[in-house]
Amino acid sequence: MKRPSDEILMAYADGELNGAETRSVRMFLRNDELARRKVRMFRWTALIVDEATGDVNFKVIPERLVELFDTHVSKSDRRHLWWPKNLLQLAAASIILAAVVIWAGVIVDQPMIDGLPADANFALGKVGEASLLAAAFERSFNSERVEIGGYRLVGVQRFEDKFGDLCQELEITTANTAMPPAAVVVACRRGHQDWDIVGALLTKPTRLHKAADAYVTDAAAAREAANGIIAMIGADQRSTGLEVDRQTR
Amino acid sequence: MAVELQREMVDLLPRMRRFAYTLTGSIEEADDVVQSACERALSRLHQFKPGSRLDSWMFRIVQNISIDRMRKKKRRNEVNDPEAFEAVEYDARIHEGTEARLELALVRAEISRLPEEQQMVLALVTVDGMSYQEAAETLDVPIGTVMSRLARARKKLAAALENGSGNAPKQNGRP
Numbered sequence: 001m002k003r004p005s006d007e008i009l010m011a012y013a014d015g016e017l018n019g020a021e022t023r024s025v026r027m028f029l030r031n032d033e034l035a036r037r038k039v040r041m042f043r044w045t046a047l048i049v050d051e052a053t054g055d056v057n058f059k060v061i062p063e064r065l066v067e068l069f070d071t072h073v074s075k076s077d078r079r080h081l082w083w084p085k086n087l088l089q090l091a092a093a094s095i096i097l098a099a100v101v102i103w104a105g106v107i108v109d110q111p112m113i114d115g116l117p118a119d120a121n122f123a124l125g126k127v128g129e130a131s132l133l134a135a136a137f138e139r140s141f142n143s144e145r146v147e148i149g150g151y152r153l154v155g156v157q158r159f160e161d162k163f164g165d166l167c168q169e170l171e172i173t174t175a176n177t178a179m180p181p182a183a184v185v186v187a188c189r190r191g192h193q194d195w196d197i198v199g200a201l202l203t204k205p206t207r208l209h210k211a212a213d214a215y216v217t218d219a220a221a222a223r224e225a226a227n228g229i230i231a232m233i234g235a236d237q238r239s240t241g242l243e244v245d246r247q248t249r
Numbered sequence: 250m251a252v253e254l255q256r257e258m259v260d261l262l263p264r265m266r267r268f269a270y271t272l273t274g275s276i277e278e279a280d281d282v283v284q285s286a287c288e289r290a291l292s293r294l295h296q297f298k299p300g301s302r303l304d305s306w307m308f309r310i311v312q313n314i315s316i317d318r319m320r321k322k323k324r325r326n327e328v329n330d331p332e333a334f335e336a337v338e339y340d341a342r343i344h345e346g347t348e349a350r351l352e353l354a355l356v357r358a359e360i361s362r363l364p365e366e367q368q369m370v371l372a373l374v375t376v377d378g379m380s381y382q383e384a385a386e387t388l389d390v391p392i393g394t395v396m397s398r399l400a401r402a403r404k405k406l407a408a409a410l411e412n413g414s415g416n417a418p419k420q421n422g423r424p
Contacts, residue, residue, distance in 0.1 A: 007396040010403065014374070016381050045403040048410070049375045052356035053271045058263040062280055065262060068287050069255050 004028060009035060013042035059221035127187065127195040137187055137195045140170055156226075161188055162234030167198070169226055184222045186229050199229030251294050257303050258287065264304065264377055265311055271372040272315040274357040282318065286311040305387040308373065312388075316365055359409045367402035370395050375403075 004012070004025050011017050012025040029036050127134045136146045136153050146153040156169040167188035186199035201222050230238065265286065269279035290297075290310055297306055360368060366388075373384040374395070381399075385392040 006400045006404070007393075010400045011381070011396065014381075041407045042400075042403055045406050046375050048356050049271075049360065049371060049406070052353040052360070053267060053372075053376050055353060056267075056270060056276050058266040058270070061259075061262050061266075065280065065284055065287065066259070068284065068291065069259055 010042045013039045159235045159238035184226045271376045274361045285314045370398045371402045
């Protein structure tokens, strides 16, 4: 058999040949050291290039990229808005608008979780002491299952940060599905009283709030990014809820 | 349709970032390229042909923007300036510290020295994992061209790294 070209040897190394071609190259390789070396070289280059370009977590998307889509979606949505073209339509629109304003006055300040901006499930920073979210953290910290407005808060783990405060990592998921988490939140209880959200990640760009740290595309990326936050706050101890309970008693 | 496309584009962001990172060798620059590519794509959504592959379309936009930027850089003698490369390697030593990281930085530096068309095919096949056929369709070239560009790129890379890091397969072929 004629020596296969470098391109064919590379295709063999990359698994791009069909069964007959693969067998043919394999037979040739048995007796040709130079060809075997080339195949090893092609495999090695694939590995080293993959390694050299895989040292960044590409799934943790910077906010500036996600914001592009948020902005664009709202712009394109605006283009589809109906606009009154005569007096009759204008009058009808006014009546509808008045009704909407009255209704919105009731609901606009009610985010999914109390004490937060209307466009966010949560925000970085101190959680209002008497808020529903604080109560949810407390209950979750005590290993209770907490559901709020169609969302479920699941306590993932507890640990101590560098100040010795107890912290809790939570996942917020939709209550009725096994969807990836809508958010991952890391909160610490300052002075054993107030909750302070020190890290927040979202998995849906449309829910991205400026106060969140990053947008992540799936649960694995959320986990990795949450670990980064935990490392940043200097947690020297990560433990299960049960272990923390024992230590604090 | 437009909203659905935008959702698909968001899902493509990790792949686009890695593709751009392979071409630029810097994550900050890669994100700049991806940002420009997304802005361009969002403003030209009407040009996307329904039924065709969105990833190919987006990768081509990323490719074009990346080439534009590379050429501008070359004009400013930033890329081909040997001192700039020395600085990259020096910085890698200072800031990253470990030998392994330095080697990866060297690999990225060698990738950035490849001709544009070889970088593209390397990024699509070796990094993104496209088949030769998919890469050919994305780049709009025959599959034979993809194979020859890819083989040349990898041989050049192996030769450069063999001379540089000393870890490339040599006589016994083991890294």
